[in-house]
Amino acid sequence: MKTKLFLLQLIISSLVIASIICAQSLDELLSEGDQFADKFENEKALAVFQKAEKLYPDNWEVTWRISKAYVDIAEKMPNKTSEEENAQLAVYQKALDYAEKAVKLGPDKANSYVRRAIANGRIALFKGVFSVAGVVNSVRDDCLKAIQLGNGGNFVQAIAHYVLARTHAKASEKWKPARSIIGLGWADNEVALKEYKKAIELYPEYIMFYVDYAVSLGREDKYKEAKAMLNKALTLPIKNQEDPKKLEEAKSLLNKWKNE
Template identity: 30%
Template sequence: MPTTPAMSTRPLRVLLPLAAAFSIIGQTGSAPVAYAQAPATPLSIARVDTLLATNQLPAAVAIAEQALAASPRQFDVLWRASRVRVLQGDVAAPKSKGQEKAYKDAFALAERAIKANSVAPDGYLRRAAAAGKVALFAGTLDAADYVVQAKEDAERVIAMPGAPPILVASAEYILGRTHLKLTETPRPLRMPLGLGFGNLADALKHLRRATELRPGFVMFQLEYGRALIEDGNAAAARTTLQGVAALAEQEIGDDGRKREALDLLRTLKP
């Protein structure tokens, strides 16, 4: 039986193994809502964002490691380190111990980020992303609590007043992808594990919203195209996937996602 680490927002259920799914000041009415950020470290942890956007993962890893050693409780360091760990897992050998460790380390770092700042969306978004990766690694039915955690954290980010649209877009993507992944398993098998909520209609709704909030982002367009195929809407899927090739690569792995979009296009009848 898989072991699930403690989650900070709710008690865990026992997992039942069976035979598998990203600081501003906002406004609430007229009152500003501040998402507190710790001061930048001398190591310039914010540079990680630029490095990752330009496909420089090793350099981002080096900065994240140094920053963690120097400031192990700083919010900005913790959530960025969690993001870096997820990407390290993505480029690790599939289904390897190294990949599993990277994803679980990302989850633990996100939990620490939430403890450091429980009102900012970044920590919850990173925990949602890491939880989804752990669930995909283990299999969603064998890691049901991680799936539910991803759903709850994504919904929390979406509901936060003043959360930056780019973070909301990522939360919508995670939520949509969670629904889409769950539809691969018949609902009667999912229901005893608390996963009966997964459905294609919600997958489409959330993935479409992600593409609206962050247009031109390869990852979101690819998954929305996949959902359209599952919905039987070949014409819309073709239009969505054909546009992926011309999009700028903004995330590590976008080159592979572009190839995947082409592969999906080949499955569609003319």
């Protein structure tokens, strides 16, 4: 009897130790992949996350990271020929597939909807916002869902507000009666301004927040405020792979609006 009890305790102890080792291994893989992502080494980050996926299938933390990695890879792909465009779109579609999976694995997590909104947003921009109104509506709805959930921390919430702002800004570029026909009559640049401001309040260190906010301010002839946002952007460190382009855009707009 004592022998059986000892064996049972040994098995339980082994399982506990094994689970701890697995958890640590997953954390190590996530950390390694995140470090590559922070350095914009997107293919290396993806490879690490794919390794994690094989070891820990259907893990939410792994799944949303793979979606993000695919978006980051696609952003840097060439798209000058139709063949290159098709290849880029295919990668964005992979990002969407993993974002959809992230929503299924973590329906109560704001970041699931943020990742899906970003993937769908990229596809909408690729295909043309006004040709895929349903996709644009999905982007808006996912951002609102993420904001309603309110979890994930300030950065995730800031991104949700930022993507919502960009969606309003982009969709409102067309004459309202014309876009109302295709279901985009809700878009409003004034709403975009409020959402950009909220994103900055939550996470005041992202260059793109300020530059895109400035663009929307410029549309309302609020050039003084817009130039202040652009000058602020020029003081911030690089945190996103698109930041160098955004800084060049900021300099160009400051030169364009210097007499405004």
